[in-house]
Amino acid sequence: MVCSILYTQALDAGQTKSILAFGDSLSDGFMLKRSEAYPALLAKKLHAAGLNFQMTNASAAGGTTEGGLERLPPHLKRKIDIFILELGINDAFRGLPVDQIQNNLQQIIDKVKARNPNVRVVIAAMQLPNYAADDYVSAFGKMFGDLASRNNAALVPYLLQGVAGDPSLNLPDGIHPNAAGQEILAENVWRVLEPIAREVSSQSH
Numbered sequence: 001m002v003c004s005i006l007y008t009q010a011l012d013a014g015q016t017k018s019i020l021a022f023g024d025s026l027s028d029g030f031m032l033k034r035s036e037a038y039p040a041l042l043a044k045k046l047h048a049a050g051l052n053f054q055m056t057n058a059s060a061a062g063g064t065t066e067g068g069l070e071r072l073p074p075h076l077k078r079k080i081d082i083f084i085l086e087l088g089i090n091d092a093f094r095g096l097p098v099d100q101i102q103n104n105l106q107q108i109i110d111k112v113k114a115r116n117p118n119v120r121v122v123i124a125a126m127q128l129p130n131y132a133a134d135d136y137v138s139a140f141g142k143m144f145g146d147l148a149s150r151n152n153a154a155l156v157p158y159l160l161q162g163v164a165g166d167p168s169l170n171l172p173d174g175i176h177p178n179a180a181g182q183e184i185l186a187e188n189v190w191r192v193l194e195p196i197a198r199e200v201s202s203q204s205h
Contacts, residue, residue, distance in 0.1 A: 017200055018054045019046075020075055022108070023086030023124070024063035026159060026185070030176040039084070041186035042193060049194065051201045053082075064090045065104030072111055080116045081200050084189065085109065086124035086159060088143070098139040102147060109151050120196050121153035124189060126160070156192050159185055 021027050021039035029037025034057065043055035058075050060067070068087050085108065091101045112119055125144035128137045148155040160177070162184050163169045169181035177185055 015201075016052050016054050017081040017197075018056065018079055019082040019084065019197075020080045020112075021055065021057045021059060021084040021086070022068065022072070022075070023059040023084070024090055025059075025061035025176060026089075027057065027059035027084075027086045027124075028061045028063075029182060030061050031171055032179055032182065036179045036182055038182050038186040038189060041183060042189060045186065045190055045194075046197060049197075051197050053197060053201070059086070062090060063087055064094075064096075065101050065108065066091075068108050069104060069111075072108060076111065076115045080112060080119050082120045082122065082193070082196060083109075083112050083116075084122045084124060084193070086126075088140070089126040089128075092126075092128055092136075092140050098136065098143055101140070102143045105143075105147055106150070109147070109153070113151075120200060121151055122156065122189070122192055122196065123148050123151075123153050124156040124159040127158055127164075154192050154196055156189050159188060161188050 027037060027039060034040060037057060039055055039057040039059070043053070046053045046055070056075070058071070060071065065087050085105065087108070088101050088105060091104075109121055112121070123144055125141070127141050130137070145155060147153065163177050163181040166181075167174065169177060169184065171178050
């Protein structure tokens with residue numbers, strides 16, 4: 001597992017709000033520059049929209065939900081206004097029971113909310129390829145919506161929408177998005193994030 005490297009973009013002092021992106025290789029920008037990963041692209045979109053946010057990408061290639069629980073504590077030392085959670089697919093590839101994945105994700109959300117009661121949570125959902133067992137695929141896909149409903153969180157329906165299965169948008173491994181694919185991931189998240197960021201930005205810190 002690659003250690004997380006922080007990517008931070010502070011727009012200016014004053015009413016800067018904070019976003020923590022917490023995911024696996026899809027958010028980390030596997031085999032790409034950190035500046036090409038969608039959290040960095042979101043930081044640019046926020047800046048262009050005149051929204052004053054500091055984006056921290058605390059994602060790690062190979063990340064799992066259990067590993068996320070272990071990695072989380074240092075990131076709770078600072079205030080989090082928006083929390084983007086993108087974990088679970090690596091657990092699924094390893095056959096971890098869906099209820100265990102969901103429990104781990106719930107614990108992550110609970111820990112973030114305990115330190116940041118007003119945090120806005122954005123969950124980036126994933127889907128399994130068709131070769132996985134049908135019941136497992138269905139349960140895994142449903143899990144993200146259930147988590148969003150339970151936690152009053154916003155949901156990105158499918159992070160890889162428009163990217164999965166397109167060789168021109170993925171690395172040769174066919175799994176991880178290339179730089180062009182990451183731009184689409186950023187758009188997928190931005191559609192959900194922008195209205196939340198505007199609302200949070202208008203609130204006193």
